[in-house]
Amino acid sequence: MSADTTSKPARESRQSGPVVGFLRWLENLSDTQYAYLLLTPVFVLLGIVAIYPLLRTFELSLYAVSTDLSNVRFVGLDNYVALFTGEKNRFLPGGTTFLPTGLDAANLLDSALVITLVFAVGSVLFETLIGLGQALVLDQDFYGRRWVRAAIIIPWAVPIVIQGMMFFLMFDSNVGFATPILADLGVVAPTNTLNDTVSATFIIIVADIWKTSAFMALLILAGLQSINRSLYDVARVAGASKWQQFRYITLPLILPTIGVAVLFRSVQAMRVYGIIDTVSSCTVVPSLSCMVVSTFNTHEGTSAAIAFVTAAIIGVVVMGIILWQGEDAI
Amino acid sequence: MARVRLEHVSKHYDDVTAVDDMNLDIDHGEFICFVGPSGCGKSTTMESIAGLTKPSEGEIHIGDREVTNLPPKDRGVAMVFQNIALFPHMDVYDNISFGLRLRNYDKEEIERRVERAAEIVQLEGMLDRMPDEMSGGQRQRVAIARAIVREPDVFLMDEPLANLDAKLKVHMRTELQRLHKELDTTIIYVTHDQEEAMTLSDRIAVLDSGRLQQIDPPLVCYNEPANLFVAGFIGSPSMNFAEATVTEDSLSTAYFSLAFDPASVEAVDVGDEVTVGIRPEDIYPGRMRVEVEDPSSLISTRVDILEPMGDEIFAYMLLGERRTSMDQSRADDQLLMSVDPDSTIREDTDAEVVIDRGNVHLFETASGEALAHGLSPVSADLETETTADADN
Amino acid sequence: MARVRLEHVSKHYDDVTAVDDMNLDIDHGEFICFVGPSGCGKSTTMESIAGLTKPSEGEIHIGDREVTNLPPKDRGVAMVFQNIALFPHMDVYDNISFGLRLRNYDKEEIERRVERAAEIVQLEGMLDRMPDEMSGGQRQRVAIARAIVREPDVFLMDEPLANLDAKLKVHMRTELQRLHKELDTTIIYVTHDQEEAMTLSDRIAVLDSGRLQQIDPPLVCYNEPANLFVAGFIGSPSMNFAEATVTEDSLSTAYFSLAFDPASVEAVDVGDEVTVGIRPEDIYPGRMRVEVEDPSSLISTRVDILEPMGDEIFAYMLLGERRTSMDQSRADDQLLMSVDPDSTIREDTDAEVVIDRGNVHLFETASGEALAHGLSPVSADLETETTADADN
Amino acid sequence: ASMFGNGSDTGAQVGESESGGTTVVWGFDATVAQDHADQLRTALHEKGGLSDDIRVEFQPGQPDSGKRRSTYNRLLSSQETTPDMFMMDNGWVNIFIQRGQLANLSEVLPESALSTIENEYFGGFTETAIDPASGDLFGVPLYPDYPTMLYRKDLVEEAGYNPTEENWATEPMTWKRWSNIAAEAQDVSGVDYGFTTQWDIYVGTACCTFNEVLSSWGGAYFGGRENLFGPVGERPVTVDSDPVVNSLNMMRKFVHGESFGGEFSDYGGGFTPTNILGWIEDSSLAPFIDGNAVFHRNWPYAINQAASEFGDDLGTMPLPYGVPESEAQFPGTGGSTSALGGWHITVNPNSQKLDAVTQVIQASMREEFQLFLLEIEGWLPPRASLFNSETAAELEPAGDYMDTLRVAGENTMARPVTAVWNNQSSKIAEQANRAVGQEVSSSEAMATLQSSLEETERNN
């Protein structure tokens, strides 16, 4: 069939040959075939660089390897089971547990899962609001806008190590000028601030908001800028106030973009590691990724299992977000 | 109440003057049509009235308020946009009810109004469609419905019927007229359809290059165009023009001359260069001479092209020697006439025609200003009735 | 070469059938107009021909190839979109030259063609404008220019002149005709302007609800509409319809009757319910009875509303007792007639009218199918010329 | 099979240099490799007598010890052939040994070299490079690192003490005495802090500062010195014991001035800031350098910095102790104790140039070369004899403090590095920090630690 088409004289085109034939073949594909064809680069890239290693890692999570590497045992899902029964907590830094062992504050804050969720909710919520605010400001026309834009994006351009360093030094016990101010307000602990789970989590959330609001702002701004301006004309004539224009035109039209932004920020937030490591430590603010990294060198199986469980938890949260955003988010 | 006044309104873009010193005074309850060639500034004027475009100069008043700096929402206008601009994320119902929801009308009222509007624009079964699932005409109707549910003081409609078929157009026109009466609103309306402009409007505003050329009731514009531009623009097919020189007793064009007494028109002297304008329907086949009220002498022509339109036939008649038409508009040696479809006229035959002198228009060639509408009768025949009519 | 054939083409959306078993055979070099009410499937049919919409069923052939599965670029078509669809990120020049640049024409050739096209659409000075700096009509002209530079085998034009003023429309029409001849292309054209359809097309395809109702030369559609739908749709203002019963020697409607010999039309028997269709221009004031070729008897009416259109006046005549019109279209007791602007007819006066029997149309009420066009003369007068003409 | 079998040499970056000699790649300290690679190379040849056929290339490792370990772990797990040799922290050499990822130097090095190490090197340090199970040597000590107590001579003299006369440089004193001196000197001088040290939640607290303090009280994590390197699971966990709790209470006394019902009433207190809870090496050093502290516990690198700031006013002393060795509850503990850090040279078992590598190692074992390292980097020699050498004494400024360093070097306590140390160190640091931060009592903290350490000791 395709041979048929190619052998026909290319009546219109000036060139001929395999390229034309290929292009024609391409254009004649059904939507589905075409879709899958265009996705091949994605599949190939993800296959090599993501799927293959993930399978390997999953394989790893099914084994127990003794520290001297001499004893490699297939244990099936034991690593996973042990994670949930608390058996693996001893491999986790400090007093960290995977699941909370009790419902009081101390136990909850020792749990990597709880900390991760707290961090994700706190940071994503505020980042979305602030990012939206920033985007709305940047969307306006005013003198010097490009500089304000650049300024607002700067935090996103600062590497995490440096971001961590900045906040670490802000709360450092020698020179941190922020500790007394915030301690007076009762927000953070006055001493040993960065080793206090609540304070450190708060600071890390703030640091993350500082940096990643720009991510949100940038994305939402792009969404804002893609809105057909004539819709605002219509709305204005229809009598919409600024707020109503936002409510009825802007918001619904940038919702898909916000959706993507929230989705990815949530995913990133639930994988938080770097900023914790540089501002405080995984012992103090135990996130799930922290747990993966800290077991990484010694307990590969456990590490792999935690990685997969982390992914599964994120998956659950993401499904939640998608359902909450409505079917057409995807 | 909703009188709309524009005072010396201009709008300049970088290198274009879209509206140029526009003065308009539209009464409460008037139905005004803006007509004019593409790009003459109709939409821009509408947008200034709506508050979407800030005029570079001038003031705009709606009712007894100066609104030049007021935001659109406080002007009490509803608008049908030339580019339709439906909200892509809302279904038809939501699109139509948008303005009402903004004003917190109660649900039943909204529903009632939307249903009524949908009925008017004949979109009853489609309230839950999304804009991208509709045809061009259907979208345009949604845009109309969106404006009419609002029942504002002033309606601005920018070519609202452009994409509708003839029957629907007629229907919509009737509905608009009814609405106009019912709601007692001011309507400003842009159309390229002269029939529409004629049937709908109280007055027609003719624009060209951003300038107002004439604002008058439709028949006045038709029968007594203020200048060459209006004369040529209003009426389809367009008026025939011929350069003429005023002689002692006639207007003499390159191919024919009309009996004329220069003294009868004050501004005309012998030797002046004038332009004669004759509408296609004021040219008759020679055999009908007796029926014409103030006929000119017979002019011999050749039938070049016939365009049968169903209810009439457009005949392009060549004057003089040229035997084939090149450009149909404003070629000096050509006359377009409209003949009855039952007529036996044939292409490429010679034919004599006669012009109704009573409906001949005279313009100063240089300035384009109208000098006279209807030449005074040479014979002692009756005054032509139509001209007299239009004068009232 | 560029014959276009549609065979049993249908297009279904979720709950709508946009095109329903469409069969079309358009000859090379033909100029076809699609007309039909809003939403009847004109654009969808065009899109299927262009390859933008995949028909749910059926085959499409262009030239000697089946193109149903060919991508648009290989079909040799150019299209003017109903929604204009300019590339907003390109200036006018780039928009127009887009297709040429894709085909690697050399620079001079592109420049030449673009300039020529810009001239045709009268956009000479605007080649470096961006689409959002133009008026609605200017944008539409860019869209037309973009299509015509391509010089393709088939032109698809979806209401290309909708936003242009009357004069420009006339100009563009002429240019399109010239192009059509010059390039010897097939043109498929959607318009809501019947005048346009009449003047431009070789044949008119009348669509309704996705179905082809008639495809015939304009005057055939006008004079011999295949069914009630076509009869009502073609012609503006629309044909008058009246329900009638066939009696021994007449068609008897509620308010008047026309002399008629049932035997002269094969499909009609005494007692049949038929619909009589009479065009406004086939109704004449009583005093003109002598001039009408095959006049009916006088019908007494009352002048309800007059709509002066400049070159003619639409008069709504009430039959029977009702003294004020409610709905102007298809009210059984109302006749719309078109009269000369010089006529002395006055609103709210009684008037007698006469109908040209030779142009009366007869339809089966139940199916809407046409039964006869023109009633055979009752007297021994001449055959009516027009009907005979159209038969050729 | 051959298609897949010889995979290991596809990755080999063949080290033949143009001259036909061999290039040995040595994973090295990042800063040193960046700043002094040429000098080091020259020294290896000139002072270490390395053959000119062999060229050493120093490959900088990650500055962070933990990250460097991960890198080497990955390289070795992937059968990389380069670097041929590594500089490995004594804190994790053991783990590589356990995993069998290092070349057994007992088999590679000539007998002479092995016996030199056995006889002349600091035994305690060398031990961290030996497989406890087989006794084989897997790393050649490059330099040991252990802390001393730095102090401001001028300030303590102002407070009426005479360090030189009392021989503070080599005679360890008790915490009790020392704390009174610190408190008094702070009072008299009015500086901000009497003592600065590191007590953040990080590995340094577990391996070093806390380890030193509890050892000096006769305590031990795992029942005494002999259990430092295992056997995991079979050794006792002994953090919930009096010496350990006492040592923590003493730290609380130093920080908060708590009296604990009089138990520490004759100790000085309140001269240490809570800041130590967030301090690691450089943040605790800064106030000292700034002249804001009397005493400061740190590694030898700090001596260089402080000496350039204070010159002769800088004094060093071995870390004070709680109980003498004789009174220690757990064997091998008690007395002045310095935690043991430092780096070993280890060899990549996949290296294709073992011969050259052994030559480089032997060159680096030459005394001249070790003194060169002491001079240029301040890296202490791994053999005690060099501490007394003239060359060492002449070095500025380290020479002035060699006495203290030698004494400290004789009293080191290695970190208990085993396969599970990683899990244990963070738990230890956390509890030590919480206790001194007064979040929980010392005994509660140690009870918690006891049980979680026992957990980690369980089956591996």
Added chain:
Amino acid sequence: MSSETDGASDDTGPLARWARNAIHNPRRVYRALFYVAMAFFMVTTVFPFYWLLVLAVTPQGNLLSGSFLPTVDLFGVRGTFPLPVPKGFNPTAFVTVFEQVPFHLYVLNSFVLAATTTVIVLVVASLAGYVFGRIEFPGRALLMLGILAISYFPPAAFVIPLFQAFAGNAPITIPFIGVPLFTPPRLLNTPGSMVMPFSALFLPLSIFILTTFYGQIPDGLEDAARVEGTTRLGALFRVIVPLSAPGVATAGVLTFISVYNEYFFSSIMATSPEASKWSPIVGGILSYQTQYTTQYNLMAAASVVGVIPVVVLVIIAQERIVSGLTAGALKE
């Protein structure tokens, strides 16, 4: 009338006057709110950056002790100035960063890696975004979720197998079965070993962004391009991509910055943190650390230097993030 207002304003304060004006002219309120918001965002985003500058110019020796808040003595009233200022001034840190390590090379590495990755990601994600945004096909939602799922995993989950594969010392084997497939080429210490994982890991975000934006471009424009003679891909790159410029630029900027600052993968794929082994900018920044000391001032100075190219890029790219790209395109 105007005198009335004047009279009234005499006996009220400026605030009340402003408030009254504001009620009559809500635009002023919006304007005011807008400036407040802008000021707030500027302060909150710029302040930490200012802090970074303070750190960069503070001499290393002064960094870790003493307060950054100077005490001010204003006519006898002592107080703490609430803004941190440098303790001493040592701008040479900006020179030292280049002296200690070839920092410019690290910057260059990051730049090259980021640029390459961004190009690859944008191209591949454009194809995918087109497919997901504009074509309905079976399996679409599932595939999108699958691609999204890649980003659920902590990067550590990829690293070991990838490292081993890129080392090229052993053949790739099928997971679980262990059947060897082929020995991959050695990629360690080459840009390939970084660009590939970066591309894969940052792909999902870009795909989603572009899907959203491409999906919003009206069909009419694609149709027009196709009738004019482009292929579907041609229409994508000639019409859809330019019109989605805000989205594309954003995806590009986000990817570029992420890669530019990435360290986890690069620190692993470069077996040692040397510029010659393609270690990126963070590798350079971290090399101001030694075992016990951290030269915060150099790290700060280095990151200020490192941020500059990004800011330049952002300023250039944001020119593309302009509104109204589809204005004037369609009548619908």
